[in-house]
Amino acid sequence: MVKAVVVSGPHAQPEVRDVTLPAPGPGDVRVRIAAAGVCHSDLSMFNGTLAPGYPLVLGHEASGVITEVGDQVAGVGPGDRVVLNWAAPCRECWFCEHHEPWLCTAVEGVVSVPGGQLDDGTGVHTCMGVGAFAEEAVLPARSVVPLPDGVPLDLAALLGCAVLTGVGAVRNTGKVRPGESVLVVGLGGIGLSAVLGAKLAGAGEIIAVDLSEEKGKLALAVGATHFLTSHPKLAKDVRALTGGRGVDHAFECVGAAATIRLAWTSTRRGGSCTIVGVGKRDDEVTFNPLELFHFSRNLTSSIYGASDADRDVPELARDVIEGRLDLAPLVTHRIGLEGVPGAFARMTAGEGARSLIELDVR
Structure with missing residues (x-):
């Protein structure tokens, strides 16, 4: 039996409950959770944006140590430090075979799976098939990625979602080149990670935007060259910083019609606008045919940063070890399991960056 953060239904208050996990089956591992990041997707699990099964153990962004493996597990074993991967691909579907594992059909649309009591x-579900806001988790071995020595186990949790998504959007989807200008709209954990990614890519102007003035210091700390407070005519300010053209690359990390239009309008002719934020079905964005033709901008989305965790986590780990990537500024609050409601309140208010649940960091 383990302690875990559970929500009983939509809009219910998260509670720390006792949960009995299943024994690891063939191909499964049991992981002692060291740390877990509180992501906006966790909030979406009960605020009406997503529709998981309930009761639900929250959490999907985490790191830990394997304590037990089931039959038929190869490549990892007890004592291994790992990053949890909530979007583990099947490696067999059309998308996986065509080198797009972030679009894997086995992962598409899965927001929870049954697991434990x-x-x-009462049976419980686990968020994204992980359920990381818990002392331990049981999940398929393909859902863990070995973590190289030299990366702090607590900060490594962020590699499981925010950093893969934000840095991946810049590296894999946007393919930002040295000297190019970048705009990042929305400075939660993923947006700040996109700023980190732009710095890693050697971008020139890195313009960070948020509604909250408080996010300015965080943005500058992770590599932004400019911080602007969001307003309806922001594109004019962005053009003033980029020779009157607009940015080469805009990354929208909110998932709202207004901020998508803002990012799009701030992009130069021939530039690219990438949607990273997950929005609501009924929040529609409109474009007219003339602007689509005239501006010749590319509009795309970036799912999970177009990342393959088995490839990208080791690469990001090398960036950390060799001093190119500092994850520490992404964490503004360190909490226990009981601190999750407060973390959601800060997130809703736009305060701070990542809240990191610390459980068993050694």
Whole structure:
């Protein structure tokens, strides 16, 4: 039996409950969670944006140590430090075979899976098939990525979602080149990671935008060259910083019609606008045919940073070890399991960056 953060239904208050996990089956591993980041996707699990199964163990961005493996597990074993991968591809579908594992059909649309029981015998689901806001988790071995020595186990949790998504959007989707200008709209964990990615790519102007003035210091700390507070005519300010043209690359990390239009309008003719934020079905964005033709901008989305965790986590780990990537500024609050409601409140208010749940960091 382990302690875990559970929500009983939509808009229910997260509670720390006792959960009995299943024994690892063939191909499964049991992981002692060291740390877990509180992501906006966790908030979306019960605020009406997503529709998982309930009761639900929250959490999907985490790191830990393997304590037990089931039959038929190869490549990892007890004592291995790992990053958890909530979007582990099947390696067999059309998308996987065509080198797009972030679009894997086995992962598409999966927001929860059954796994474990509450102390009264009620079955529970796990967020993204992980359920990382818990002392331990049982999940398929393909859902863990070995972590090289030299990367702090607590900060490594962020590699499982925010950093893969934000840096990946810049590296893999945008393919930002040295000297190019970048705009990042929305400075949560993923947006700040996109700023880190732009710095890693050697971008020139890195313009960070948020509604909250407080995010300015965070943005500059992770590599932004400019911080602007969002307003309806922001594109004019962006053009003033980029020779009157607009940015080469814009990354929208909110998922709202207004900020998508803002990012699009701030992009130069022939530039690229990448949507990273996950928005609502009924929040529609409109474009007219003339502007689509005239501006010749590329508009695309970046799912999970177009990342393959088995490839990209080791690469990001090397960036950390060799001093090119500093994850520490992304963490503004360190909490226990009982601190999750407060983390969601800060997230809703636009305060701070990542709240990191610390459980068993050694």
